[in-house]
Amino acid sequence: MSQHWTIEEVEAIVADHLQMLTMELAGQRYSKAEHRRRLQVKLNNRSDGSIEFKHCNISAVLIQLGIPYIRGYQPRSNYQAVLVNVVMDRFHQRSLLDEAALAAVQQPAIAPISTDFARTVTQAPLRQLGAAEPAPDWPWNRNGYKRDYLEREAQNQSLGLAGEEFVLQFEHWRLNALDKSTLSDRVEHVAQSKGDGLGYDVLSFEPDGRERFIEVKTTAFGKDTPFFVTKNELSFSRAASQQFHLYRLFEFRKQPRLFDLVGKISDHCLLDPVSYRASFS
Numbered sequence: 652m653s654q655h656w657t658i659e660e661v662e663a664i665v666a667d668h669l670q671m672l673t674m675e676l677a678g679q680r681y682s683k684a685e686h687r688r689r690l691q692v693k694l695n696n697r698s699d700g701s702i703e704f705k706h707c708n709i710s711a712v713l714i715q716l717g718i719p720y721i722r723g724y725q726p727r728s729n730y731q732a733v734l735v736n737v738v739m740d741r742f743h744q745r746s747l748l749d750e751a752a753l754a755a756v757q758q759p760a761i762a763p764i765s766t767d768f769a770r771t772v773t774q775a776p777l778r779q780l781g782a783a784e785p786a787p788d789w790p791w792n793r794n795g796y797k798r799d800y801l802e803r804e805a806q807n808q809s810l811g812l813a814g815e816e817f818v819l820q821f822e823h824w825r826l827n828a829l830d831k832s833t834l835s836d837r838v839e840h841v842a843q844s845k846g847d848g849l850g851y852d853v854l855s856f857e858p859d860g861r862e863r864f865i866e867v868k869t870t871a872f873g874k875d876t877p878f879f880v881t882k883n884e885l886s887f888s889r890a891a892s893q894q895f896h897l898y899r900l901f902e903f904r905k906q907p908r909l910f911d912l913v914g915k916i917s918d919h920c921l922l923d924p925v926s927y928r929a930s931f932s
Contacts, residue, residue, distance in 0.1 A: 654695070656705065658733065663693040664702065665737045668709045669745055672721050676751035683723065711932065712738045717799030719752065719872045722902070726875050728932050749798065755871065756804035760904060762816040768824040775899070775910035776875055776931040778919060802928075804870060805879045814869025814900045815842060815852045817907055821898075822855040822865070829858050850887025851895065864891055869900040874908070876901060877930035880916055885927065888916045 667690050674681045687702055694702060707727035710720035712735050720726060742748065804810065819840055826835035834856040842852040851864040864887070868878040878899065888895045897912040897919075912919045920929035 654697075656731075658737075660694050660697075661734060661737050662741075664690060664705050665709060665734070665741050668706055668721070668724075669738075669741055669748055672713075672719070673745065673748045673751050675721055676719065676748070676755045708734060709738060714801075714875065714877060714930070714932075716742075717801045718742070719755065719800060719876070722873055725873070726932060752798075752800045753803070756800045757807060758871075758904075759809040760807070760813040760869075760871070761809075762813045762820065763907065766817075766820070766907060768821055771821065771907060771909055773874070773908050773910050775912055775919065778921060778931050801870075801872075801877060802879060804872075805868075810869050810871065810903065811867070814903060814907075815840060815867045817869075817900065817903075818853050818865060818867045818898055818909075821909070822853060826856065826858075831856070831858055834858075834860065848883065850883050850891075862894055864895050866895070866897045867900065868897060869903050871904040872901065874901045874910070875931055877928050880922075880927045880929055882927065885916055885922075888914070 667686055671681055671683070671686055687699060690702065691697060703724070704727060706721070706724040708730040710724045711726035711728050711730055713720045714726050715735075716739070819838060822838045823835045826832070826838070837854075837856065839854040840852070841849055841854050851866045853865040853867060855863040855865055857863055866880075866884055866888070868880075870876045870878065880897075888897070892914040895914060897916060898909050899912065900907055900909045902908055916922070916929060920931060922929055
């Protein structure tokens, strides 16, 4: 049985985690291994595996609070309530982290000109039904603003458009690779040509000519980052479930990757009934 984490240890690892997150959001380089070595002195020489697992717990807390998580520390649920409280308290003491997070989610984006599309597609996260502490209400910050950085990123029109343009390129490549150039020529950015109320963004095709309706959701952050869908998108994914695809683009600013959720969105994600926030845990 693993040794119980003391409040002092939790405070130490959360402080270290948020320091790395601030640096990552600000575009500065750092070494996880070096941070871990310095941290072990404050953590009763806990193993690397134990420290890494706790970092992954912190990532899960951050996601629940609408905050980006560190690349490489994939969210792991089943965390203690005390971890949530410490993260919230520490976060509000770091105005620089707030500034870095806001800048990161609001930064403009453009679609990359050249990409190795053959290495773009990856497997989707699996929906996890494990137990976790319920997410508390995120308190107002000292300036009176309630922050949900992931929701703010979802409202970044420049990033959203860049993701859709990337998917247009990807679909041309996919169909041409299947020797379907005639179908490739018919791929259409319907969110631009017909408006954004259709329930999908890109009209593409299957090799046999059947229509493929693609909704695009883009983030600059990790694979497990939740996304937001509209009531119209949910309804359309049900009505056109045989043809509907949600392409989730992630790590867009670094090296865009995507996974494909086919059919009803509710089959793949846990949905918040108020905000339609779609997550995998």
